[in-house]
Amino acid sequence: MSEPGLVAERLLRVIDEGQRTATYKLALILALLDASASLADANGKAPQRLHTRVVAEQVVRLYLPQVRSYLGADAEDGPLRQISSGKSVTLRAVLALHLAAGGATTLEAARSRAPGELERCLDEVELNFARFPVLRLQVLGGVPLPFLYDVDWTENVSLGRLHAPGGGSIRFRDGASDQLVQLASLVRPLVEVHWVRQVARWNGIDVESEQLRRHLFGADRVAFPAWLRGSLAEVQDGRCFYCAEPLPAAAQVDHVLPWSRFPNDAVENLVLADSRCNASKRDFLVGIDHLSTWVRRNRCDLGATTAAATERGWPTDPDRSAALMRAGYAHLPEGTPLWIGRNRVAAEDLVAVRSVLAFDRPG
Numbered sequence: 001m002s003e004p005g006l007v008a009e010r011l012l013r014v015i016d017e018g019q020r021t022a023t024y025k026l027a028l029i030l031a032l033l034d035a036s037a038s039l040a041d042a043n044g045k046a047p048q049r050l051h052t053r054v055v056a057e058q059v060v061r062l063y064l065p066q067v068r069s070y071l072g073a074d075a076e077d078g079p080l081r082q083i084s085s086g087k088s089v090t091l092r093a094v095l096a097l098h099l100a101a102g103g104a105t106t107l108e109a110a111r112s113r114a115p116g117e118l119e120r121c122l123d124e125v126e127l128n129f130a131r132f133p134v135l136r137l138q139v140l141g142g143v144p145l146p147f148l149y150d151v152d153w154t155e156n157v158s159l160g161r162l163h164a165p166g167g168g169s170i171r172f173r174d175g176a177s178d179q180l181v182q183l184a185s186l187v188r189p190l191v192e193v194h195w196v197r198q199v200a201r202w203n204g205i206d207v208e209s210e211q212l213r214r215h216l217f218g219a220d221r222v223a224f225p226a227w228l229r230g231s232l233a234e235v236q237d238g239r240c241f242y243c244a245e246p247l248p249a250a251a252q253v254d255h256v257l258p259w260s261r262f263p264n265d266a267v268e269n270l271v272l273a274d275s276r277c278n279a280s281k282r283d284f285l286v287g288i289d290h291l292s293t294w295v296r297r298n299r300c301d302l303g304a305t306t307a308a309a310t311e312r313g314w315p316t317d318p319d320r321s322a323a324l325m326r327a328g329y330a331h332l333p334e335g336t337p338l339w340i341g342r343n344r345v346a347a348e349d350l351v352a353v354r355s356v357l358a359f360d361r362p363g
Contacts, residue, residue: 031058037327044330046177056126109313182331241271268321284339
């Protein structure tokens, strides 16, 4: 079994690595984390195996919004470099998908607009990551030190081998995937800090640029359209999701499961809130009352909203949204403060809180 302290210590060493030549390893860490949380079971437990195709999808999710043109004052207009020298196979494939899908910045929009190009992109990303970052992530100081997972291929692996029965399986060491998800709130911001620094250095951008951070990782990378705001307002009867007071004209879209833990723009994770509730909630997970309301709403009231999202290529994925929420709560230590209302937090019974989410996935 992987010791929690060992997983954390070695992850920190990988993230802090000084001679990184691309953002690939950082992307792989987040892809493994997000894929593990996305596939959590009804009790929030992370899977023991991931296929390279699933990891590739998460990598594309990460890079799709990042390949759009950066309009910073201290960088040229265009996609940012994410590798120290040469050309990036992964970024080239993702940029081709972005352009073929009419500037799509989400996997769902790309799948809707350019399904063939998406499959080509996934093929290239899957093979590139299987051959290099997957094999090299656990090499520290030039020495292979597996601590997260094991694989049974080499750099010569083919896509056919990965897609053959039993192929392409990343096998987590006992407990490692759950430990990775548990560390999400610490690992993600640290990865993002190092990612921004590397991209800033390779592109000659001020490392303190808040614009660069928002471009790469901000929750506001894609504006929330009027139809989405209107649909959410209708579902909520024109009231704030959290305090039930009438929504102001400048109501804000909030991620119920905080973006900083698991980025998810699916309609199932979005609500309208007044600015006071949104500012107070920040990055807290909500308490049992708000969580119960969220579950009921997603089960019963989102039909028209999800239909509109599907039609417009906006992310909608109830299974993934529920799994991410389960994973978020399953790995909380007892005593964690949960947000229960404006300027109010409390440590609630986590067994009761988790029971709200322990339901079968929709068929």
